[in-house]
Amino acid sequence: xxxxxxxxxxxxxxxxxxxxxxxxxxxxEVVVKKVAAMSKVIPLSExxxxxxxxxxxxxxxxxxxxxxKFAHEHPGGSHILFNLAGKDGSRIFxxxxxxxxxxxxxxxxxxxxxxxxKDIKQKDESAVKKGEKPPLEYLLNAFEFExxxxxxxxxxxxxxxxxxxxxxxxxxxxxxxxxxxxLKPRVMVNVRxxxxxxxxxxxxxxxxVMIAPTALAKLAHPxxxxxxxxxxGNQKIIQVxxxxxxxxxxxxxxxxxxxxxxxxxxxVNTDRKKTENLVRRAEKCGCKALFVTVDAPQMGRREKxxxxxxxxxxxxxxxxxxxxxxGGGTANYLSSFIDPALNWADIAALKKMTxxxxxxKGIQCAEDAVLAYxxxxxxxxxxxxxxxxxxYSRSGIETLPEVMQALKKCGAExxxxxxxxxxxxxxxxxxxxxxxxxxxxxxxxxxxxxxxGYGAKGVTRVLQLLKDEFRTAMxxxxxxxxxxxxxxxxxxxxxxxxYVASPRADMYxxxxxxxxxx
Numbered sequence: 261x262x263x264x265x266x267x268x269x270x271x272x273x274x275x276x277x278x279x280x281x282x283x284x285x286x287x288x289e290v291v292v293k294k295v296a297a298m299s300k301v302i303p304l305s306e307x308x309x310x311x312x313x314x315x316x317x318x319x320x321x322x323x324x325x326x327x328x329k330f331a332h333e334h335p336g337g338s339h340i341l342f343n344l345a346g347k348d349g350s351r352i353f354x355x356x357x358x359x360x361x362x363x364x365x366x367x368x369x370x371x372x373x374x375x376x377x378k379d380i381k382q383k384d385e386s387a388v389k390k391g392e393k394p395p396l397e398y399l400l401n402a403f404e405f406e407x408x409x410x411x412x413x414x415x416x417x418x419x420x421x422x423x424x425x426x427x428x429x430x431x432x433x434x435x436x437x438x439x440x441x442x443l444k445p446r447v448m449v450n451v452r453x454x455x456x457x458x459x460x461x462x463x464x465x466x467x468x469v470m471i472a473p474t475a476l477a478k479l480a481h482p483x484x485x486x487x488x489x490x491x492x493g494n495q496k497i498i499q500v501x502x503x504x505x506x507x508x509x510x511x512x513x514x515x516x517x518x519x520x521x522x523x524x525x526x527x528v529n530t531d532r533k534k535t536e537n538l539v540r541r542a543e544k545c546g547c548k549a550l551f552v553t554v555d556a557p558q559m560g561r562r563e564k565x566x567x568x569x570x571x572x573x574x575x576x577x578x579x580x581x582x583x584x585x586x587g588g589g590t591a592n593y594l595s596s597f598i599d600p601a602l603n604w605a606d607i608a609a610l611k612k613m614t615x616x617x618x619x620x621k622g623i624q625c626a627e628d629a630v631l632a633y634x635x636x637x638x639x640x641x642x643x644x645x646x647x648x649x650x651x652y653s654r655s656g657i658e659t660l661p662e663v664m665q666a667l668k669k670c671g672a673e674x675x676x677x678x679x680x681x682x683x684x685x686x687x688x689x690x691x692x693x694x695x696x697x698x699x700x701x702x703x704x705x706x707x708x709x710x711x712x713g714y715g716a717k718g719v720t721r722v723l724q725l726l727k728d729e730f731r732t733a734m735x736x737x738x739x740x741x742x743x744x745x746x747x748x749x750x751x752x753x754x755x756x757x758x759y760v761a762s763p764r765a766d767m768y769x770x771x772x773x774x775x776x777x778x
Contacts, residue, residue, distance in 0.1 A: 300373035304348065307375070311346025313338075319348040319375045320362075330368045348375070357506070396714050396721055401729075402685045402706040405722055409480070409709035417479035419568035421708050424647035425560030430655070431647030433758070434683030437655035440754045441692045446738030456731050458742045460700055461549055461617050461638070461677065463521045466496035467727045468694055468742055471719075472646075472681055472704035473525030473551065478506035480712035485512045487711040491719025493517035495727065500551055500702065503527045503538065513545040523549040525621065527556070528606065530599040539614050550614060551641065552607075555622025557600035560649040607635040619679070624659055626666035632676070633667060639677035639699075646682055646704055656682040657693060658755055661747075664697035687729020691737070694745045696752070 302324050310317035316328045318341065331338040344352065362369055393408055410418060424431025456467040471492050477484040484506035485499075492499040493516055500523045501509050513522055524542035529535045539550065610618055619639035620632045632640050642660050644653040660680050667673050680693050681702035693701045703726070710718035734740065737749050 301376050302373040303376040304379035307348075308346040313342055313345075316341060316345040317372065318344050318346075319350070319379075320353050321350050322375050322377070322380050323362075323371050324373045324375055325362065325369050326372050327369055330365065333368070348379070393713055396717060399721065399725075401725060402709075402722055405706060405709040405713060405718065408714075409712035412712045413480060416565075416568040419564040420476070420479060420562075421474075421705065423562040423564035424651070425562055425649055426651035428647065428651070430644055430651050430653045434644070434647050434655045434657075435685055435689075436683075437657045437755065438683060438686075438689045438692060440757070441657065441696070441750050441752045443688065443691070443733065443737055444749050444751060445736050446749075449738035449740075451735040451738065451740055453740060454731055454734055455741050456727060456734065458700060460498060460679075463498065463548065464496075465498055465700065467690075467730055468698075468700035469497055469684075469690060469723065469726055469730075470523070470679070470700055470702045471497065471499040471707050472702035473500040473502035473505075473553075474704045474708055475502050475504035476506050477708065477711065480708050481715050483711075483715060486515050487716040487719050488707055489513070489515050489520075489522075490716035491707065491710075491723055493520045494716075494720040495723040497723065498523055500525050501542070501547065503553075509538075509542050509545050509547070513547075522547045523551055523619075524616070525551040525553060527553055527598045528602050528610075529597050530601075531597075532609075534597075536613055539610075539616075543614060543616060547616060549617035549619055549639070550610065551619045551621045552610060553621045553645075554602060555624070555643070555645050555649055556598060557602065560645070560651070562648055604631060604635050607632075607637060611636060619677075623663065624653055626659075626662045629663040629678075630666050630670050630672070633670065633672040637676060639679065641702065642678065642680040642698070643702075644682055656680040657689075657696065660693065660696045660698060661752065661755070684726075687726050687731070688733045690726065690730045691733040691745065692750055694742060695747050695750045697747070 304319065307317050307319050307324055310326075313331070314328065316326070316331055318325055318327055327334075327341050331341040334341055362371070393411070399405060399408070406422075413421070458465055458468040460468075460470070471488045477488065481487050485501065486507065488499050489512050498521050499512075501512055502525050504527070505512065509524065516522065522545070524539075524547040526535070526538065529538075542550070607618065607620075617638040618636070619641060620637045621641040621643055622645060623629050623632060623640045623642050624644055629640055629642075640663075642656045642663055644650070644656060647653075657680065660678075663678065664673070667676065667678070677699045678697055679700050679702060680698045681704065684690060684693070684701050684703050685706060690701050706722050706726075707719050710722035712718075714721065734742075734745070737745075739745055739749070
C-alpha cells in the first residue's frame with residue numbers, strides 16, 4: 261500500500277506511562293498540563309474557533325496542539341501552519357513529518373486535548389490512483405519505474421518530484437546530454453572477471469553510484485528515506501541523507517546494516533547554531549562526509565510544483581509578508597531557512613565545526629571547482645540541482661570535462677574527489693561519467709520512483725539494474741576495473757553542441773510502451 265499509515269491513538273494509560281517514564285526533562289507544570297490535556301476531548305467545531313495567528317490550534321492524528329507560539333519558528337514558514345489553523349492537518353503532516361516529532365517540542369507545542377473520535381478523518385484514498393502494478397521483476401530499466409510511480413503518487417507529490425525550473429530545458433538536457441557522448445567498444449580483451457567496486461573517501465562501494473539527497477521521501481512512500489537506506493545497504497553503496505528529509509537522520513540510520521556508510525547533505529541555516537546542531541547529530545549517527553549544497557540561495561521557479569501545490573483554501577487571516585510565496589510550491593515552503601549569504605569564507609568555519617569530509621555540491625563551472633579546491637574542500641559535486649534551479653544551466657556531464665581539465669591545470673588532480681549528478685538513468689551514463697573524470701555519480705529521481713511503486717525492494721531493484729548495465733558497459737568496452745575507465749573509451753566531439761542531431765530518447769520523452777499494451 262502507498263497510503264500513509266493511519267496512526268492509531270494509544271490507550272490513555274499508555275500515554276500517562278510514557279509521560280512519567282520518558283527521559284526528557286520537563287517541568288512539573290508541563291506534566292500537570294499534559295495530564296489535564298489527556299482528559300479533555302475536543303470536538304473539531306471547537307478547534308475551528310482557534311483559527312487565527314494569535315490563536316492557532318491544529319489537530320494531528322487525534323490530538324489537538326496549540327502552535328500559536330511555535331508557528332513563527334517553524335522551519336518551513338509560519339504561513340503553512342496558519343493555513344491549517346482550526347483544522348485537522350494530519351494528511352499534510354504525514355507527507356513531511358513522522359508521528360513522534362512533537363515529542364521533541366513538548367514545551368513549545370503544548371497538547372491541549374484529544375480530538376473527538378467522531379471527528380477523526382479516515383485516510384483519504386483519493387490521492388492514490390487505482391490500478392494493478394506489474395510485478396517488480398517485470399521492470400527492466402529506470403524509466404519504467406517512473407511510469408509506475410505516476411500511478412502511485414498523488415498529483416502534487418509527483419509534480420514536486422518531477423518538476424524542473426521554468427521551461428524545464430535543463431531538466432531535459434541533463435539526460436539528453438548523455439546522448440552526445442558515445443562509447444568506443446573494444447574487442448579481444450579478457451573480461452571474464454569484472455570488478456565494479458570503487459572507493460569514495462576510502463569507503464568501498466559495490467559500484468560507483470550513490471543515492472542522492474532528495475527531500476520529502478514520504479511523498480513517495482510511507483517509509484520515507486528508510487527505503488533508500490535499506491536499498492543502499494542491500495546494494496552496498498552509500499546514501500546521502502538530506503537535510504529536508506521526511507525522517508530524521510537518527511530514524512534513517514537506525515535501519516542501516518552493520519558497516520553501512522552514510523554521508524549527510526547540508527543546507528546551511530541562517531542560524532548557525534541550528535546548522536551546528538544538525539552537523540553534530542550527523543556525526544553522532546556515523547556520517548562520514550558533509551555534502552554542502554551551495555546552488556540554492558534562492559529556490560528556482562518550479563512551475564508544475566507551484567501550480568499543483570497552490571490550491572486556494574479558505575483562510576481567516578491576511579498574511580501580507582507571504583504574498584509572494586502562496587503559489588511557491590513545496591520547495592519554497594521548506595527552504596525559507598537557507599542562508600543566501602553563504603560564501604567561500606564559510607568553508608573554513610564548516611571545517612572547524614566537523615571532522616567529516618567537506619564536499620561542495622552544486623559546482624557548475626571550472627572556476628568554482630578551482631575555488632572549492634583552494635578553500636580546502638575535500639570534494640565537489642558537479643550538479644545543477646537536477647534541473648530545478650536556473651533553467652538553461654548546462655548539464656553535469658557537459659561541465660565535468662572542463663572541471664577536470666581546470667583541476668589538472670592547477671595541480672588539484674587526484675587531491676579532491678569529484679562526483680556528478682543529473683540525468684543518470686542508465687549504466688552507460690554511469691560509465692560515461694566515470695570516463696570523463698567522476699569518482700562516482702549520484703542518482704535521485706530513479707530511487708524516488710522506485711520507492712513510490714515498490715518501497716525498499718524497488719530501490720534495491722533499480723540499483724541492481726543500473727549495476728548490471730554498468731557491468732555490461734565495462735565488459736564491452738574492454739575494461740575489468742573501475743579505475744581503468746578513462747576518456748579514451750568515449751568520444752564527446754558533439755557534447756558542447758546543444759542543437760545538433762542526437763538520438764531520440766523515446767523512453768525519456770514519452771515513456772515506455774504502456775504495460776497494458778504489451
